[in-house]
Amino acid sequence: MDRDAVLAWVESPLQLVGAAEWAEASGRTVPVAGRLTPQMSETADELVRRGARFGPMDPYMGIPWRLLAQHDHWLVGDGFSGQFRLAASVLRPRRVTFLDDGAHTHAFAATVLGDRPYSRPHVAERGATTRLAPLAFELIQRRARERRAGFFTAFDLGPHRESALGDRGFAVTRHRFAWTRATASPVTELGHRLVLGSARPVDGRMTLAHFVDWVRAIAAEGDVTYLPHRREPQEQRAAVRRIRGVHLHETTLPVELVLAGAEGRVDVFTLPSSTTTTLPLVTQGLDVRMFTAAQRPLGAVA
Structure with a gap:
């Protein structure tokens, strides 16, 4: 060996x-x-x-x-x-x-x-x-x-x-x-309001109905692009897709790779997860703001 x-x-x-x-x-x-x-x-x-x-x-x-x-x-x-x-x-x-x-x-x-x-x-x-x-x-x-x-x-x-x-x-x-930041390519097609999907309903940490209500409340304030979590089942994705103002963007890449090249102001809405640690690091130097479920900004880096 x-x-x-x-x-x-x-x-x-x-x-x-x-x-x-x-x-x-x-x-x-x-x-x-x-x-x-x-x-x-x-x-x-x-x-x-x-x-x-x-x-x-x-x-x-x-x-x-x-x-x-x-x-x-x-x-x-x-x-x-x-x-x-x-x-x-x-x-x-x-x-x-x-x-x-x-x-x-x-x-x-x-x-x-x-x-x-x-x-x-x-x-x-x-x-x-x-x-x-x-x-x-x-x-x-x-x-x-x-x-x-x-x-x-x-x-x-x-x-x-x-x-x-x-x-x-x-x-x-x-x-x-x-390295992730240094090798990122510009990303502009996702819009300026993003909602990150979650596996919490799958893991039994919240009901699907409560999750859909959370997404719906955000979309009520303006159109959003929804990035599904990799472990979301089709039932959850379909429920989100039916919400008015939500545009579901299918990707198999982790959100850290997707957003490392974000251009312009982007507001990211997420439930508590590891992304509240990783994304502020990945988007350092970009005009990206993150919000928890309570809509409180976790910090903006510009």
Whole structure:
């Protein structure tokens, strides 16, 4: 095994963007094992078009055992994954770096510090996933003590948590989507009022009726372009499409890539999500304002 070989093991478009940012920041070419979905394929194609430092890109279903065994440094998109727990327990990588998995980044940092159980937020885990948790946790802690574990993140983990992670041996490297901004192309076809879709109804965190009411209230103040979340079912998209003043724009790219090249004033409406962290970074220097469900601006960067 090549002691310096690195592999990005990613499952979502945002994780794939994080891998591209890590590759650029480190100046290294990174092969990728990416989950086999249309969204991942199109995001990968776009990142390669922009010049991402990616090596061979292998789509997979399940655990890419052969690729993981050939690489001793894993860039991991989902530290809560049962597949990661199994692969880490069996193969025991020499180094592991955790990329952002949306807002779960905070929960995972708290997990490795022992401040919460090793379980995915809002999910009742059972079976092998639970039984593997202590084995994967031990591997992560051992690599941290050896100074071979860390986070590469756009999220502010807070000075107390970052200090605690450093004391445990974890390296914490912050990034601000500099490569994503630098490689963006101008985007003008989306209009000046955008509503970001959400998987909250799918996850049971709000009803579809309440979600539709939220979109309708925004559209009542002026026409909007709606960008669906990648996990929205057709039922939710159809309900939104029926709202007067809403123009649904289908895209499989993550919103961070879509809006990095926004031109002119753009108002973005979103429910609380990881985009309230990522988009202000991606749109730094642009005339973009973000609003929560309560219509309060989170900050304008001009």
